[in-house]
Amino acid sequence: MSRMTRSMATVCLSGTLEDKLDAAAAAGFDGVEIFESDLVSSPWSPERIREHCAESGLSVEMYQPFRDFEAVGPETLARNLRRAERKFDLMQRLGTDLLLVCSSTSPEAAADDDLAAEHLRTLAEHAAERGLRIAYEALAWGRHVDTWEHSAEIVRRADHPALGLCLDSFHVLSRAQRDPEVTDPAGVARIPGEKVFFLQLADAPYLETDVLQWSRHHRLFPGQGSFALAEFTAAVLAAGYRGPLSLEVFNDVYRQAEPGRVAVDAMRSLIALEEEVGRRADGPERERVTLTAPPQAPELAGIAFAELAVDAEWGHRIARVLAAMGFAHRGEHRSKPVQLWQQGDARILLNFGAEQDTAVSAIAVETADPEASALRAEALLAPRLPRTPGPAEADLSAVAAPDGTEVFFCRTGADSTGWLSDFVLTGAALDTPTALTRLDHVALAQPFDHFDEATLFYRAVLGLAPRHDSEFAAPFGLVRHRAVTDPGGRVRLALHGTVLRRGEWAPGVPDPQHVALATDDIIASARAMRARGVPLLSIPDNYYDDLEARLDLDPALVAELRECQVLYDRDADCEFFHCHTEVLGGRVFFEVVQRTGGYAGYGAVNAPVRMAAHRAARRG
């Protein structure tokens, strides 16, 4: 028994066909579906494409799409069969035996299942003469055939061994999401396995848009959206399907992103999907999908530290801010220009040796099994970072996240014997003069092209679940916000990025990142920080006037928030209080947060106010 064949449609990637094949091969795909428009635009002959694929270890799994074929009048049928013969010629030159035929969207198509079956049978007969096969797919917007059940019924009536089904998770699950009483994805498990010729996989967010636009512009790789893909894939495998898992993702952003990187993201999504399918499948399918499963994600206990890359000038200024915030300068790294600052359980490293601009350069997660975490990350194609520890130093594994942040794996609870032993301690007392207790979250700005890739990375590699999706109008354009957290809420990363790539007008690109620190008494913390000279961000009076009007809040509370420049959000019985420093070094600020009653969000409603305030502070 061999592992699943992993395939992708060329339409997933940007570039010319040549670019796409190289990217898919480099990411370790076994096969490709060749999209007609990619082939038509390629200067390579079908034979050369075939040869190049073979040399790159890629099989040509399918050629697609063939549209508007069935249930038409005799003249159109004759023309369509001539058209098919030309495509069969091409497929033989390409070296693939499978043609995708989509259910017709033509006004010429009759609502006549027997006629459709008869025509598809004829097509299959022609194909079989050449050793080729036809995979019939119900488009979610097909004129008459728009559910997998309907396509399966037509294939059953046509009853030809060279005719089977192509199941596309997008079409099946989007239709089911719109009309759950009409179509049932779970039923695919009862299709005769030999009739499922091909399985295409795409995820997507749930959108209220027209299904054609949804399909053509907003598909995602598995694990990046909201579809129940593992369940669906398990059902198709349960039916007896033995072909490839093939990604078919039409996405406006991926269409213009560097294809090598997108192909890696795609491969990561398949590996993670197979792992999830393995948890749901049983019997031989379970074995196949788990053959190459990565080690399970170990439990995470928290963020051991966040590291800021700083230059000398900004490093010393940020160190002064940390001191004013009540952090103690606890240690100096034995071999590198790195300072450890600490208050309560919150640890921040200032790395003066960085070549990049001021930014959150690394986070360290506490894991029950650092080696398993690192192996899992590697199995999921996270680039492992080269590390050369000094003689007495801890051998921490680290990988690079899509946004460039380094992710370190530290053993839970072993700080004094582990990474902390790399620091010469200063002996500074660990007081808590501003009552900051620990890191609440780290907010990482995501480059426009890689937001969904980042979600999948943190989800798959660290086992964090996406939560609190929001999109809001900020002063300089729309912003997406999404958190990824472990089940216990001990590791929280807040990802944010622009909805559209920005031009030159918007200030502060790339957006600032921040480290958020928890307190149990925001008013006390804010007052203490102000008294100690922390450059706290000024919030407009208009915000507090609106808060009072909008939420009917106790005026005494509002007065206190206003005095301390604290922002406020609430959610049922939970409350969230937060205040911020000014932006330091052009790119980083600190936030102090208090959560009550289990508030699990990030105060996204206040983000535009905070952004405008940062802008005003920069202008001075």
Added chain:
Amino acid sequence: MSRMTRSMATVCLSGTLEDKLDAAAAAGFDGVEIFESDLVSSPWSPERIREHCAESGLSVEMYQPFRDFEAVGPETLARNLRRAERKFDLMQRLGTDLLLVCSSTSPEAAADDDLAAEHLRTLAEHAAERGLRIAYEALAWGRHVDTWEHSAEIVRRADHPALGLCLDSFHVLSRAQRDPEVTDPAGVARIPGEKVFFLQLADAPYLETDVLQWSRHHRLFPGQGSFALAEFTAAVLAAGYRGPLSLEVFNDVYRQAEPGRVAVDAMRSLIALEEEVGRRADGPERERVTLTAPPQAPELAGIAFAELAVDAEWGHRIARVLAAMGFAHRGEHRSKPVQLWQQGDARILLNFGAEQDTAVSAIAVETADPEASALRAEALLAPRLPRTPGPAEADLSAVAAPDGTEVFFCRTGADSTGWLSDFVLTGAALDTPTALTRLDHVALAQPFDHFDEATLFYRAVLGLAPRHDSEFAAPFGLVRHRAVTDPGGRVRLALHGTVLRRGEWAPGVPDPQHVALATDDIIASARAMRARGVPLLSIPDNYYDDLEARLDLDPALVAELRECQVLYDRDADCEFFHCHTEVLGGRVFFEVVQRTGGYAGYGAVNAPVRMAAHRAARRG
């Protein structure tokens, strides 16, 4: 009688409130609607905002929005009235007397028109005590009130002088587009005029998306979309409305574009809209909207010339290509390093004095009245370009288009006495060795942020109509294409740009521009050009195989197209043939086109193939 008051909602623009007010004032707006989120994020007190507006010549026409007020239980009503009093305080500090109340979207709102009317009457009574007024607006997605008819009925029942309607063209026309049997925009002409307190204007493309998303992300300024805005505005004026015309445009791109420029675009849209309304209105409304009307757009007779900016190296190479294409070097400019090349009626200038990279730097349109064209352009806020003609040179007026292209105005048919007299003629014979007859069109790449601005510019300033909108998947991302043409098809500009701003992967950014030349025999032209050494673009064989299969074309025709590397499109009984040179100077190429049977498009279906071929040619 004074001209219409021109206003805009701050939500139309990017930036902080301070940025927005400055941009609106600089573009000549008379007033603004202040959006709550802009105010809440502003460090300026309401008094300071009021003062700044007054100093900038801006009235504060309205404060908005106030949501989910009416038809609720007594406790919520009491809370909502408290909330309103706080907003009334704010409005008095801001110096505005009008509050926008949107129809409720709350599940708490009852489907009870009398209750809604009673509550709104109470609110109006409270407002009236302070000299304030309430404008009630039906949101297209209101829970119960979602048509203007319904909101008008509730206002009628409430019957209070401080309660009137806000009519928003987006809500009215989007609802009518979705449900024409439910709501009729023309009926607004019958509302008692004194009951229309405010008119908000937005255009939009027709989209199949959910109306909330459509409204929040895809609105456009009047003249940029597909709504019948002049008709609607004329109907509101016919009702007796005397308030401002106020733009309220939620648009993802404008939210992040430089606000000064967007405000100018917005003002241009209002001036052009008033002109169009003037054609439909009569009586006093007609007088008001035409008070400041620009001169009518004179008839255009064609493109007199296209100018390419070139450096010395590329200039000489492009000159060699033009010579190979059969153009004669007809003249040299008297005072500038500019060459005139001509074949048939196609004239191309090579400007060796340009500081920019190789690009289409200017086009000249032949107009029946150059002075009127220039005055119209100025009235529509087109920046007039400084020109210092030499002693014996023609005083051509020129303005800058949004993409930086210079647009010259030449008198129709006066080339020998007009601009052509600026050239010392070489005496070269004007043969037509490759049978190119004239300029067919000029294709101008549009910067991402300014595509819709460009449409409006060419529409309003030159009187060209948008046609042939398309969006297609090109090798490096989605591309928009839209032509603007005069009614006779003698001036055709093809605008294209990316749907999303691109990142670093895509080659060829900014996209190439091109000049398209017409022929009556593409095969003869292509053969002649090839024989003369023109670097024609190679088209993949795969394209011709597909063409034959797809369109069931005569194999002899396909063989000829293949031999000449000509692309093909058809449309009913019309055909389009086109071939291309390679990209020259990094940014410019030439196209040769033949249209038969009145084909009016641009072969957009072939653009991805052409783009991939240009990419392959660059790679060599």
